[in-house]
Amino acid sequence: MAVSPYKYFEPDRMGRLRNLNLLARQAVEGFITGLHRSPHKGFSVEFTEHREYTSGDDIRHLDWVAYARSDRYYIKQYEQETNLRCYILLDCSASMNYRYGAGMTKFDYGCYLTACLAYLMSRQQDMVGVVAFDEKVRFHIPPGSTPAHLDRVFRRLEETRPSNKTAVASTFHELAATIAKRGLIVIISDLYDDPDEIAKAFQHFVWKRHQLLVLHVMDPAELDFPFKKILSFVDMETDEKLQVDPRSVRDAYVEEVTAFIEKYRKECGDRSIDYVLTRTDTPYDRMLLNYLARRKAAMR
Amino acid sequence: MTALAFGFATPLLLLGLLATVIPFILHLLSSVKAQEVFFPTLRFLKRSMEKTARRRRIQNWLLLLLRAGLLALLAFAVSEPLTKTAGSWFSGQRYAAVVILDNSMSMAAMSGSSSRFSQARDQAASLLSGENMPTMAALITTNGGWVSPEMTAELEPLREQITRSNIGAGAAAILRPVQDALDMLEKQTLPRRAIYIFSDLQVLSFEQMVLAQDLARAKDVHLLVVNTGSGSVDNVGITDLEVIGQRVVNSLLEFKVTLTNSSAIDKTVDVGLRVGGQAVGAKISKSLARSGEAGSSATLTFRHRFTSSGPASGEIYIEQGDQLAQDNVRRFCLRIGGRVKVLVVRGYSDPADSPSMDPAMALLAALDPYAGAGDAPPWPIQASVIEADNFASTSLAGMDAVYFCEMPAFSADQAKAVAGFVQEGRTACFFLGPNCNANNYNEILLDGIKDEGGLLPARIGEPTGEVSLEADAFTVDWVDVSHDYFKGLMQEMADYLTMQVHRYYKLTATPTPGQTLIRLAGGDPLAVTKRFGRGRVLMFASTCSPRWGSIYVAPVFLPMVHRASLLARVSQRGDDMFLAGSPAIIWPEGLPNTDPLNIQVTLPLDAPNPGAVVSVPVRRTTEGAMARFEQTTALGVYKWKLIADRPLDDTPAGQFVVNGDGRESNLASYTAEAFTAAMQRAPRNLQNVHVAANLDAVNEAASLAAEGHNWWDFAAIFAILFLVLEALVANRGKAKVEEAIPDHLNPKMAA
Incomplete structure (x- = not known):
């Protein structure tokens, strides 16, 4: 078993994602299709590094010298080869620190997703930036694609602890205004804010010609409300308390949560934003595989 | 509608x-x-x-x-x-009912302005006269009243019987009348049957019924109880009177009285003794705890000495009034006999000896210490002495007891006279001594008397022991202190064991052995007694003179012979005191030898018809002429006299008293709920039991149960x-x- 020096980077799972490279790339290309007329324009002569040849690569970029030395096919990578800038916006408010059962918190789940996506993007020479936020931006790592950049991302994720309230909409507006170049915006959050305001923030991104992927992370207990006895619920962000007989309000609660999710689903659908409801009891690698497979199928 | x-x-x-x-x-x-x-x-x-x-x-x-x-x-x-x-139990319905009217003494208790009994009587009468009257009915009173032998459709006579009925003085066990009522109802074909009990639910009356195992046959009968006894209880009663002592003139009698408080509160009462209508001595004040607590019952003792013989009557009374007046008086009627006449036969006579060596003198001093004294205090025993040679059957005339002190020997006539004397109920006592011929005693008094195995309680053997200063005396190690002769005489057991003898006759058992009263340390009996006819024989194995021992100076000697003498009289007849409901036995004396003879009894003031005369026949039995009077339902003094078919010079007459059953003083009663629940429990399982304070209420309950839907x-x-x-x-x-x-x-x- 490979031992990782990073908390949120699991080589074993990455192994399981072996086929994800292509899948991710194809998917990303799908995204980029909306951004550029030709995804392969912009290859420059400024060489940066090699990468292993994979089926579909333009053989014009094969490094024959490297082939002669190592008997392996390598594609020469150039700075301008990357045609995608990806920003992962990770919610690190206090509500993300919730888990009901023995699984992981929403925040941990989000971190794993962030690390996984960053790794995959970097492998295909896409630039990935990470923004952690609660009611304001906690840290902002500009896009990059080098291993050193990836190391920085992983370590910052490990250092981050969820706290404070959520102010998703205002933060998104702020980021939409800040991120100048068009790119892929991946939002990982429980989206506990006013859906209408958040929808406006999504619109802000869209208006700035970004492509959006919303990964709505929810704990199963938030969706199913499995409580039975009378409990005093304490809001993790405000410490407010509310005594509730779960049996008497469960149906209404599930109805409310469902409406909340459906609201986002609709708002995203209306704006051609990919929306994925993500349960923390679903392994994140499987979730990504499923999503990317669906995405690919939708592109055909 | x-x-x-x-x-x-x-x-x-x-x-x-x-x-x-x-x-x-x-x-x-x-x-x-x-x-x-x-x-x-x-x-x-x-x-x-x-x-x-x-x-x-x-x-x-x-x-x-x-x-x-x-x-x-x-x-x-x-x-x-x-x-x-409403009304379905009676409306248009024919039913049979047996009315049980409780007229026990507790029903005399006042409840408001009238007695429980009068309320019960009125309610019972209204049952037989109202619009809901039964089709067939019968009446049972619990205490000796009139009982209709069969059920009848003629209700008016029954109603009159109820209105004429009166309270009895005895206890009532309701179970028996209920079983009689069930017997009557089982013969009825009417679909509805009921037993109406008009009572106070007194525990004493109903406890047998509450515990009865065989009432299941009453399942189809409505048991309706009109309870006139509810409410608080205020009663202290005299529940028992025991007269202790010999009914002999000048003898001290003890009147032991038991008081019981059945009230819900503590009570203090003043109790007195009246003799012949006159208060005697001081009243005794006594505090009693409330019913159910320790101290709710107490015993008092009055003492009195009757100075003249003949019938003596009186009463113990509680001065304070309460709910039940009947138990505040307890009457007595005693036959006080004249002085007990005792004959001492002196068998030993030696003018040379000191009089103190004469056993007859020792005995005389014990029996009648004031004999011959001019201003002697009243004494219950009158003793006289004759010499053995002068003893004849005529000597025993008028005597109650005879003591033979070292009588040397008996002739057959003398023996026969003594046996006859004892058989009639008197007492003969033998003190054996140096001059006694043991063989003669055995032959004449034991073997010569064929009745009841001989007159003597034991066979007399050879004398044993030595009379000398050096010889050890034989001590007594056991006395039958439970025997009437000794019971209660001494406070300490050691006082009974003070007799000592140096010489005595060995007594051995006969085929009809007597009862050992005093036993020497070696196991030989010193005193033996036996019943003979209606009387008693007592024999000491040694003398009561100083010649063979110190019997005569032992502390127990004097009271013992005193007791034995008084008991010689007591064995004749009992007191003329009876419990209500029990037959009174009258023993008239001095009857003419003609038949038929009757005793006329005049009813007491408390009777329903005071002064009325009831005649009962005299029967002659082996124990004497007697008459049996059954109608002892009322408390009080009943006077009687003999009625012959020809005029008599001296008409035998007397009186007796009837007291109530002391248990009736306890007015504790079941609650309606407790009684109903007990009846409904196994094995009785009677569901149609209803209790209410009046007839309308109990009928309504019966109607609901009979017709209503549960x-x-x-x-x-x-x-x-x-x-x-x-x-x-x-x-x-x-x-x-x-x-x-x-x-x-x-x-x-x-x-």
Whole structure:
């Protein structure tokens, strides 16, 4: 078993994602299709590094010298080869620190997703930036694609602890205004804010010609409300308390949560934003595989 | 149109309705301290609460109402709600009824302005005259009153009997009349049958019935009790009187009185003794604890010495009045005999000896210490002495007891005279001594008397022991202190064991052995007694003179011979005191030898018909002429006289007293609920038992039970339905699931 020096980077799972490279790339290309007329324009002569040849690569970029030395096919990578800038916006408010059962918190789940996506993007020479936020931006790592950049991302994720309230909409507006170049915006959050305001923030991104992927992370207990006895619920962000007989309000609660999710689903659908409801009891690698497979199928 | 009546079989259990407030109180007082648990956001919960607020409020109230309703229905069910068409028990219905009227002494207790009995009597009479009167009826009174032998449709005579009936003075056991009533009702073909008991539910009267095992046959009979005895009790009664001592002139008698308080409060009473209508001595004040507590009963003792012989009557009385006057007086009527006449036969006579060596003198001093004294105090025993040579059958005339002191020998005539004397109920006592011819005693008094194995209680053997200063005396190691001759004479056992003898005759058992009274340390008897005819024989193995021992100076000697002499008289007849309900035995004396003879008894003042005369025949028995008077229902003094078919110079007459049954003083009674419950329990299982304070109420209860429908099952079904609904509304099945909240969600644990 490979031992990782990073908390949120699991080589074993990455192994399981072996086929994800292509899948991710194809998917990303799908995204980029909306951004550029030709995804392969912009290859420059400024060489940066090699990468292993994979089926579909333009053989014009094969490094024959490297082939002669190592008997392996390598594609020469150039700075301008990357045609995608990806920003992962990770919610690190206090509500993300919730888990009901023995699984992981929403925040941990989000971190794993962030690390996984960053790794995959970097492998295909896409630039990935990470923004952690609660009611304001906690840290902002500009896009990059080098291993050193990836190391920085992983370590910052490990250092981050969820706290404070959520102010998703205002933060998104702020980021939409800040991120100048068009790119892929991946939002990982429980989206506990006013859906209408958040929808406006999504619109802000869209208006700035970004492509959006919303990964709505929810704990199963938030969706199913499995409580039975009378409990005093304490809001993790405000410490407010509310005594509730779960049996008497469960149906209404599930109805409310469902409406909340459906609201986002609709708002995203209306704006051609990919929306994925993500349960923390679903392994994140499987979730990504499923999503990317669906995405690919939708592109055909 | 008939009205619908509504009632309950056990209305007391309606108190359970109070339980319906419990859910409301719990609702108001309950404050659930819920466990705290982290949750990402309350926004959805708040909205859910708002949306469900109205439903939850309705649900809460519904739950409260269901729970209160459930409790109310349970209370309703156990109270057995009954409905019926009013009047259906009587209206147009033919039924047979046996009326049991309790006229025991406790019914004389006052309840308000009238006695329990008069109330019961009035109610019983109204049953037989009202519009709901039975078709067939019979009457039983518990205490010797008139009982109709068969059921009759002629109710008016029965009603008259009831109005004429009066209270008795004895106890009443209700069970027997109830069984008689059931016997009568079983012969009836009418569909409805009832036993009406008019009583005070006194525990004494009903406890047999409450415990009876064989009342199951009364299952189809309505048992209706009109209870006139409810309410508080205020009564202290004289429940027993025992006269202790020999009924002999100048003898001290003890009147031992038992007082019992059946009141609910502590009481203090003054008790006195009256003899011949005159108060004697000082009254005794006594405090008694309330009924049921230690000290609610006490014993007092009065002492009196009758100075003249003949019938003596009197009473013990409680000065304070109370609810039951009848038990405040306890009468007595004693036959006080004249001085007991004792003959001492001196067998030993030696003028050379000191008089102190004469056993007859020692005995005379013990029996009649004042003999010959001019101003001697009253003494119950009159003793005289004759020499052995002068003793003849005529010597025993008028005597109650004879003491033979070292009589050398008996002739056959003398022996026969003594045997006859004892057989008639008197006492003969033998002190054996140096001059006695043991063989003669055995031949004449033992073997020569064929009746009852001989007159002597033991066979006399050879004398044993040595009379000298050096020889050890034989000591007594056992005395039968339970025997009448010794009982209560001495306080300490050691005082009984002070006799010593140096020489005595060995006594051995005969085929009809006597009873050893005193035994020497070696195991030989010193004194033996036996019954002979109606009298008694007593024999000492040694003399009562100093010549063979020190019997005569032992502390127990004097009281013993004194007691033996007095008992010689007591063995004749008992006192003229009887309990109500028990037959009075009259022993007239001095009767002419003509038949027929009758005794005329005049009823006492407390009788229903005071002064009335009842005649009973005299019968001649082996124990003497006697008459048996059965009608001892009233308390008081009954006077009697002999009636012959020809005039008599001296008409035998006398009196006796009848006292109430002391147990009746305890007026404790069953409550209606306790009695009903006891009747309904196995093995009696009588469901048609109703108790009420008056006839209308008990009839109404009977009607409800007879015609009404018992809705308890419906109430129970509704209660179960409510329980199911409550479970559904409260989601109770799911609530049973235990839920463990992870520790990391607990704010306290997380902290």
